[in-house]
Amino acid sequence: MTPDNKSGTTTATPVEDSPSAGPQTERRKAPSTPGPTPGRRAADRPLPASVLTPPVPPPPPHLDDYQGIVGQGQLDALRFLARELKGKTIKMVNSTAVGGGVAEMLNRLVPLLSELDVPTHWDVITGGNDFFEVTKAFHNALHGSAYDLTEAARQIFLMYNEQNRERMQFGEDMVVVHDPQPVALVRSKEKTHAHWVWRCHIDLSNPDRKVWEFLRPFVEQFDAAIFSSQSFARQLPILQYLFYPCIDPLSEKNKELPDSVVQKVCDEFGIDRSRPIVTQVSRFDRLKDPVGVVQAYKLAKKYVDAQLVLAGGGATDDPEGAVVLQEVKDAAADDPDIIILDLPPWCALEINAIQRASTIVVQKSLKEGFGLTVTEALWKGKPTIAGAVGGIPNQIIHKLTGVLVHSVEGCAFQIRYLLTHPEFARTIGTNGHEHVRENFLMTTNVKRWLLLFRILEQARAQRGKKP
Amino acid sequence: MPDNGKQQPRKPSKPFYFNTSEHLLRIGRQKACNLSELLQAIETCPEDSIFQHTFRTLQEHHFIRQGFSNDFGHWSVFACNEPALAEQLASVDVREFTAIAGLRARMVEILGQYLHNNPQAGSRPAYEPFYFCASDIVVLPTTFKADSLKGFLDGIHQVSVHSIHHHFIEARLRLHLMSNDFSQWLEEETGLERVADSIEKIDIYTNTMEGVRLQIARIISQAMNN
Numbered sequence: 001m002t003p004d005n006k007s008g009t010t011t012a013t014p015v016e017d018s019p020s021a022g023p024q025t026e027r028r029k030a031p032s033t034p035g036p037t038p039g040r041r042a043a044d045r046p047l048p049a050s051v052l053t054p055p056v057p058p059p060p061p062h063l064d065d066y067q068g069i070v071g072q073g074q075l076d077a078l079r080f081l082a083r084e085l086k087g088k089t090i091k092m093v094n095s096t097a098v099g100g101g102v103a104e105m106l107n108r109l110v111p112l113l114s115e116l117d118v119p120t121h122w123d124v125i126t127g128g129n130d131f132f133e134v135t136k137a138f139h140n141a142l143h144g145s146a147y148d149l150t151e152a153a154r155q156i157f158l159m160y161n162e163q164n165r166e167r168m169q170f171g172e173d174m175v176v177v178h179d180p181q182p183v184a185l186v187r188s189k190e191k192t193h194a195h196w197v198w199r200c201h202i203d204l205s206n207p208d209r210k211v212w213e214f215l216r217p218f219v220e221q222f223d224a225a226i227f228s229s230q231s232f233a234r235q236l237p238i239l240q241y242l243f244y245p246c247i248d249p250l251s252e253k254n255k256e257l258p259d260s261v262v263q264k265v266c267d268e269f270g271i272d273r274s275r276p277i278v279t280q281v282s283r284f285d286r287l288k289d290p291v292g293v294v295q296a297y298k299l300a301k302k303y304v305d306a307q308l309v310l311a312g313g314g315a316t317d318d319p320e321g322a323v324v325l326q327e328v329k330d331a332a333a334d335d336p337d338i339i340i341l342d343l344p345p346w347c348a349l350e351i352n353a354i355q356r357a358s359t360i361v362v363q364k365s366l367k368e369g370f371g372l373t374v375t376e377a378l379w380k381g382k383p384t385i386a387g388a389v390g391g392i393p394n395q396i397i398h399k400l401t402g403v404l405v406h407s408v409e410g411c412a413f414q415i416r417y418l419l420t421h422p423e424f425a426r427t428i429g430t431n432g433h434e435h436v437r438e439n440f441l442m443t444t445n446v447k448r449w450l451l452l453f454r455i456l457e458q459a460r461a462q463r464g465k466k467p
Numbered sequence: 468m469p470d471n472g473k474q475q476p477r478k479p480s481k482p483f484y485f486n487t488s489e490h491l492l493r494i495g496r497q498k499a500c501n502l503s504e505l506l507q508a509i510e511t512c513p514e515d516s517i518f519q520h521t522f523r524t525l526q527e528h529h530f531i532r533q534g535f536s537n538d539f540g541h542w543s544v545f546a547c548n549e550p551a552l553a554e555q556l557a558s559v560d561v562r563e564f565t566a567i568a569g570l571r572a573r574m575v576e577i578l579g580q581y582l583h584n585n586p587q588a589g590s591r592p593a594y595e596p597f598y599f600c601a602s603d604i605v606v607l608p609t610t611f612k613a614d615s616l617k618g619f620l621d622g623i624h625q626v627s628v629h630s631i632h633h634h635f636i637e638a639r640l641r642l643h644l645m646s647n648d649f650s651q652w653l654e655e656e657t658g659l660e661r662v663a664d665s666i667e668k669i670d671i672y673t674n675t676m677e678g679v680r681l682q683i684a685r686i687i688s689q690a691m692n693n
Contacts, residue, residue, distance in 0.1 A: 071627060072625075073487070073609065073625070073626055073627030073629070073630065074627060076609060076610055077487060077489060077607055077609075077627070077629070080607040080608060080609075081489065081605065081607060227494065230494055230598035230600060231595075231596070231598065233494050233598075235496065239493065240493065240494040241491060241492060241493055241494065242492040242493070242494050242600060388594075388595075393595065397528070397531075397535065397541070398545055400528075400531050400535060401531075431530060431531055434530035435528070435530065438527060438528075438529070438530065439527065447489060448491060451489055451490075451491040451603070451605055452491060454605055455491060455603050455605070
């Protein structure tokens with residue numbers, strides 16, 4: 001999450017989660033189908049005008065818009081679940097209204113819950129630069145980076161949490177606090193009748209001990225905690241639930257596209273749809289191992305014909321991203337079939353088109369959160385090869401919904417195998433699509449929140465604890 | 468397709484209410500890093516964990532036709548590289564059990580025997596841990612109710628696969644009978660015993676849940692056309 005919004009606004013507009021970066025492309029070969037200026041290096045020419053400015057975001061969808069995707073039965077289940085919660089209210093609290101996967105998810109979740117007559121309010125905490133510097137450091141430390149937790153950092157964290165706590169009202173029936181930044185708001189719990197839930201979107205499997213010990217007493221005051229993977233959780237004395245992250249099948253990144261749009265995007269980027277296309281979509285980040293993908297592709301190419309598309313970002317706003325991009329270019333060398341696209345963050349529709357045009361999608365991460373790019377590829381029915389790290393094994397059941405790999409050589413072999421066994425590739429692609437429909441869509445996320453709310457209400461009723 | 472004979476259905480005196488169940492995944496406190504730890508955890512974990520990793524995981528993966536049976540078998544091969552054990556665990560048919568205790572005992576028996584015969588396999592570290600989870604269940608109504616065989620067939624066609632799973636697979640834990648809600652109703656309310664038997668015999672491990680739905684519908688259609 002990018003701690004970049006300090007306004008405290010609750011006005012949220014739909015945003016697409018895209019690889020962030022500046023607009024630059026590196027095309028290494030003239031396409032054999034019509035494309036822009038064959039033979040000319042893409043780095044030497046501007047991006048197509050269509051991707052230079054962010055598009056106007058479409059309005060958020062309504063529940064009935066999902067009927068054709070998940071079926072009437074699933075929508076009925078949501079309505080039955082919500083019926084017993086009618087009039088009860090939820091507050092979501094996080095640290096940013098725009099940018100990052102949490103804001104993107106809340107942009108869709110909040111209106112859908114409200115449409116089900118479970119009014120849901122979204123508050124964003126405020127803080128100065130010093131607060132967000134501390135919380136960014138906490139974020140990295142909880143992911144395992146070394147960090148020297150000082151008394152000053154503790155005081156900054158607590159002071160801003162206290163300011164927000166005094167400013168906010170907690171009259172709702174369930175309060176959901178997202179991630180560590182607002183975690184100390186839970187100090188208000190005893191003054192409210194609400195269920196308090198901590199939704200942790202980050203991997204806590206190997207946290208910096210001091211930072212976790214500082215945050216842990218707050219976490220333990222919640223009624224329940226939610227994690228994105230079993231392996232991300234900690235031993236805690238409160239209930240812990242598993243909510244997989246989700247994608248919105250109606251977003252620009254994932255909606256169905258006419259073939260003409262897919263073709264247009266491929267033409268603009270010089271991707272030849274008459275030949276197999278192997279794609280990895282991710283930031284130019286070493287943990288995504290783009291150089292390993294190039295190496296695997298080169299090994300596979302000794303046996304099979306294919307192009308490699310590396311579509312991502314992160315090279316403009318992140319100094320390390322620029323270094324990694326250069327490493328990728330060096331690894332690609334003079335291979336004319338490797339197309340490197342450094343895209344701006346609003347290119348969701350273009351990413352969608354490239355994924356749909358792909359024969360195989362690769363996500364050869366060395367470390368990963370949940371890996372929503374894998375979810376996106378599976379949703380598009382693409383046979384997917386991915387590193388067996390983070391939350392990816394929750395999505396890819398080896399040889400059933402995709403294939404898991406642990407090395408460059410393994411990745412190369414699977415590229416060869418899937419390109420030469422289209423029936424198997426089609427089967428795992430179909431299974432992968434169904435796996436996402438069942439477990440990783442926005443409607444399933446809505447269902448989980450309703451289920452959790454009902455289960456907490458039932459547990460309270462059984463305990464007879466509070467009115 | 469079995470011969471369902473030429474039974475004539477009675478008019479049901481009680482309607483069939485199609486329900487469905489929704490599950491929330493709770494993260495448990497136990498995890499296993501090798502097969503010995505798995506055995507120990509299966510012996511001691513709550514019943515709803517056994518339910519989650521057997522009955523419920525079938526529902527989560529209802530779209531897979533072949534190769535997925537339960538989480539214990541899957542982990543044994545992909546995290547522990549013990550295909551013989553995995554085959555034995557995967558061959559356990561949840562529909563042979565009307566209570567979780569029996570299912571747990573069967574898993575313990577298979578795992579215990581395997582580790583007795585292959586003691587070196589017990590402490591070998593798994594590639595990734597097995598995290599025990601559990602299901603919190605909420606049963607919900609649907610908009611479908613059948614008071615005739617035709618209405619029943621319509622319901623079978625239209626309810627979600629979760630409803631099919633609820634009535635066809637989970638039901639035996641509720642009924643404590645080697646049967647399912649569909650077969651029970653067909654037998655008790657319409658007198659179609661052979662149809663009920665044929666439905667009970669559908670193989671859930673070589674079909675997707677959509678495939679199960681189609682087979683149930685085909686058997687009922689055949690009975691209606693007799």
